[in-house]
Amino acid sequence: MGLFPTPARQFARTHAARISDRNISGFDAVSEQLQQMADERQVRARTMWIWRLEGFARLALAARDPDQHLVATEALKDLLYNGPILGQALDRAGLLAPPPPRRVVPPRGTGPTRQGGQRDPELRGQCTHRLAWANDRRVLCVPCASWCSEMRKRGGHEAECDRCHRTLMLSAGICRLCRIIVAETEVDTAQIAMKNGEQLWFARPHAAGLAVGRLLPGTAALQGRFALKRRLARARAETARRPSEYLLDPAQLELFPTPPRDWTRLDTSSPPALTPTAANLVADFTAYMRGRGWNTDSFSGSVRTLRIATGHLGADLPIRESDIRALASTFANLQGARVINYLRLRGLLNAQPPSDPCIARARHHATAITHPAFAAAVHTFIDVLLGQGGTTSRACSPKTVENYVAAILDILEAWTADGLTDPREITKKHVEDALAPLRGDEARRLHTALRSFFRALKRERLTFRDPARSISLTSNRTVPTALPSDRIAGLLDRLDAPRDRLMVALVAVYALLPGQLVHLRRTDLDRSKGRLRLRRAGRMDHVIYLDAFTLRLATAWEVQRYWRWPDSSNPHLFVTRNTAVDDSGPPISAGVVQQLFQRVGLPAGRLRVDRIVDEARHTADPVRLMDLFGLSNLSATRYVLSAHPDKNDGPIAP
Incomplete structure (x- = not known):
């Protein structure tokens, strides 16, 4: 040397x-x-x-x-x-020698300076920070002197370096020499970084416990030559990658259904190279997100999910929805919802059968029952409620199914603990004993669920009789009452968002139910004629004629929705920032409506009852309530009797 x-x-x-x-x-x-x-x-x-x-x-x-x-x-x-x-x-031409191992030396043409900053041409190369020759005087080269001055301005001070254990000016715990060595190792594109070795310095004690090859993230600068080397390293790694060995082949037929893939052992540090088809698909997905007005930086997890899925499986065959969901749930920095919607639009999604969370919870509760006979009976009960029994019937809502199953779980477990092994052993005495200690809504809830349960089993010929058929409960029916006027005054003034103001107005003025708000569609609103149509399963649609104030609220919401999500394809009238960009068009959740009225301070049901009671006070005609709010004859009669107790002896008395 x-x-x-x-x-x-x-x-x-x-x-x-x-x-x-x-x-x-x-x-x-x-x-x-x-x-x-x-x-x-x-x-x-x-x-x-x-x-x-x-x-x-x-x-x-x-x-x-x-x-x-x-x-x-x-x-x-x-x-x-x-x-x-x-x-x-x-x-x-084969005439260029490979680069030698890098040696960190002072740059050419820069002489060292003394501690005070004076130039000393006789002390060339004798820099305490980068090289220490046989000289006891403390000298710094110009770059090191400038670096120390900058560190002092930032509040730095001299201390022991975490890597070489020398007492020098530090940045993030290490000196300038160690920062350069670690940065070179981090972005080593020419394979010249010193590995398992270190630049020597003379006339100084040996640095005991030197952390050789230690990588500290963020040591290399974000700009300059290290940034260029980092880009070259990424390009070299991209070129060296190979396609996956498990790409789906369109010419290979499926011999048997494959189980769900386990992505937990996936190594995301070295993903396989993308095929040309997969690369075009990822590029089109990024362009699709930009076209929708989304910030691609905020949805980098979706791009990463699509890149991993197509890198391992390819893009020549539709990808299973279960694989995308399993991959997105494996790592916290991956997102799968927008990938699923995009693949569905491009016809590259093998969608899984839709499953309702309420039905899934009801099935889980049924499976968890101790005795298999009662578990099988509850599964049959769920099938009947969903209209899938031996006799065709109208399906109940998923929430109703979950509530019925949750209501009878405890009593079924109690009967199992008492030694009953089959639903056919249940008698009227068992049902009465189960209802005896309960009162109010709790007793009525269990009574309704048990009657429905045994009626379904008898219809499916799993029991000989219905033990709950002749059991009735005496319960008090609450009388609808109005709210104090001070709780309703200034209700809309508490809200600023046009969507929230419109939802509260529809409940407070037209007595809509929260479930009706969730399922309203944009085509149901006819602003030119001032009409709103309510779809009701098994009944005729109810038409509401909107006043000028509510129409202005609806127009304000439509304008805001257009400016925020101009390309939204969701058919529902009310959307959130998540459902607006979901191409599957889901409705908003019931929790959105519930949280809105929690902010207002009034439950939606109480506000609806107050509106109907107020209308009943001004008219004693139940037909008027039926036409205005779409009530049944019994409900309309009950509201009229609540507002006019003196008419209990009249012809409309029950």
Whole structure:
């Protein structure tokens, strides 16, 4: 190894002219590569370009050591112009030596300074931070001095380095030399970083416990040469990757259904290379998100999910929805909802059968029952409620199914603990004993669920009789009452969002139910005629005629929705920021309506009852309530009797 570095030198075209008549070994091979590079780059001034580079090629080849056949990489820095291009030509000709292990030395042309900042040409290279030669005086090169000054401005101070254990000015716990070494190791594109070794310094104690090869994230700068090296490293890693071995082949038929894939062992640090079809699909997905007005930085998890799925499975066959959901649930930084919607639009999704969470919970409760006979009976009960029994019937809502199953679980477990092993052993006495200790809504809830349960079993011929058929409960029916006027005054003034104001107005003025708000569609609102249609399963649609104030609220909401989500394809009238961009068009959840009225301070049901009671006070005609609010005859009669108790003896009395 040379004790002193090679002195600085610069070769120009005048130096090349002096050796133009020499016969230099390897020059013809380099000249041939320059000719090919000129063809590839379609150089206009071809003759001048080749002539200039050939002159520098003679200088680089002539500057080789006598015993060396290859041109050293650091010798290219001596050329005044076109060093990188000539290095590429030498490399293609096989005349460029591999770069040597990197040595961290002070940059050329920068002399060290004393502690006070004075230049001392006799102390060249003797920098305490980067190299420590045999000299006890504390000196710093110009870059290190500037770096220390900047660290002091930021409130830094000298302390022991976590890596080399020297007492120097630190940044993030390490000195400047260690930062450079770690940064070079982090973005080592030329394979020249010092691994399992370290730059030595002299006339100083050896750094005991040196953390060799330790990587500290964020050490390399985000801009400059390290950022360039980082991009080159990513490009090299992208080129070195290979396609997955488990790509779905369209020509291969499925022999048997495959079980759900387990993505927990997936190594996301080195994903496989994308096929051309998969790469085009990922690019189109990114363009699709930009076209919808979404911020792609906020949804990078969706892009990452699609990249991983198509990288491992390909894009030639539809991808199972269960695989996307399993992949997204495995890692916290992955998202699958928008990927599923996008693949559905492109016809590349193998959708799984839809499942309602209420029905899934009801099935889970039924499976958890201790005795298998009662568990099978509850599953049959669920089938009947869903209209899937032996006799066709109208299906109940999923929430009703869950409530019925949840109501009878405890009593079924109690009967199992008492030694009953079959629903056919249940008698009227058992049902009465179960209802005896209960009161109010709890007793009525269990009574309704048991009657429905045994009626379904008898219809499916699993029991001989219905033990709950002749059991009745006496319960008090609450009388609808109005709310105090001070709780309703200024109700809309508490809200700012047009959507929230419209929802509260529909409940407070037209007595809509929260479930009706959830399922309203944009086509149900006819603003030109001022009408709103309510869809009712098994009954005729109810038409509401809106007043001018409610129409203004509806117009304000439509305008806001258009400006926020102009490309939204959700058919429902009320949307959230999640459902508006969901191409499957789901309705808002009931929790959105519930949270709205919690902010207002009034339950939606109490506000609806207050509106109907107020209308009943102004009219004693139940038909008027039926036409205005779509009530049944019994409900309308009850509201009229509540508002006019003196009419209990009249012809409308029950």
